[in-house]
Amino acid sequence: xxxxxxxxxxxxxxxxxxxxxxxxxxxxxxxxxxxxxxxxxxxxxxxxxxxxxxxxxxxxxxxxxxxxxxxxxxxxxxxxxxxxxxxxxxxxxxxxxxxxxxxxxxxxxxxx
Amino acid sequence: xxxxxxxxxxxxxxxxxxxxxxxxxxxxxxxxxxxxxxxxxxxxxxxxxxxxxxxxxxxxxxxxxxxxxxxxxxxxxxxxxxxxxxxxxxxxxxxxxxxxxxxxxxxxxxxxxx
Numbered sequence: 646x647x648x649x650x651x652x653x654x655x656x657x658x659x660x661x662x663x664x665x666x667x668x669x670x671x672x673x674x675x676x677x678x679x680x681x682x683x684x685x686x687x688x689x690x691x692x693x694x695x696x697x698x699x700x701x702x703x704x705x706x707x708x709x710x711x712x713x714x715x716x717x718x719x720x721x722x723x724x725x726x727x728x729x730x731x732x733x734x735x736x737x738x739x740x741x742x743x744x745x746x747x748x749x750x751x752x753x754x755x756x757x
Numbered sequence: 758x759x760x761x762x763x764x765x766x767x768x769x770x771x772x773x774x775x776x777x778x779x780x781x782x783x784x785x786x787x788x789x790x791x792x793x794x795x796x797x798x799x800x801x802x803x804x805x806x807x808x809x810x811x812x813x814x815x816x817x818x819x820x821x822x823x824x825x826x827x828x829x830x831x832x833x834x835x836x837x838x839x840x841x842x843x844x845x846x847x848x849x850x851x852x853x854x855x856x857x858x859x860x861x862x863x864x865x866x867x868x869x870x871x
Binding site: 649654679681686687688689690691694732734745746747748749750 | 761763797798799800801802847849859860861862863864865867
């Protein structure tokens with residue numbers, strides 16, 4: 646069974662304190678790994694798609710990396726506006742987004 | 758601006774009542790999805806539709822129903838058979854099927870039981 650586990654469940658950092666969020670996955674035939682950001686009471690917003698081990702993508706203070714077993718979302722010198730829940734999802738097989746498996750999310754809080 | 762509109766933002770259901778959540782998109786996307794989000798759990802797929810007049814059950818379809826009469830609209834009905842409906846419901850769409858498509862989400866509907 647395909648599984649996605651995110652850690653930690655919650656993370657509290659001081660402004661400027663860099664850290665990483667983890668997404669471990671067990672799927673057969675990874676087609677893509679997605680990162681989303683979700684603010685309280687709102688829908689998730691797309692951040693990155695990673696397709697193969699070794700791939701990296703960056704956006705402002707965020708960088709996502711992918712290995713054969715896990716993905717990391719690195720946040721460098723975060724600001725309070727980076728506070729949100731970060732969701733990881735994996736797509737396995739060839740059937741498209743209806744086969745996405747989501748992790749439970751990491752709730753990130755950046756204190757000023 | 759293109760996007761997905763969900764309404765209402767908050768909805769309350771009485772016991773035995775059916776309620777319908779609205780989802781409209783103007784992105785010209787073929788595929789639309791309904792997810793349920795519970796605290797501490799990942800998003801779970803309720804129903805999805807890849808073309809008009811066709812839809813498929815997801816992982817937790819029991820107690821829910823949908824229709825897809827127009828490309829732009831994909832309403833979800835939470836029936837009285839759904840015994841634990843309290844959750845945050847998210848509608849999403851994607852541009853194509855069978856590829857690594859990213860999802861575009863609406864702003865969600867919080868459903869609570871009175």
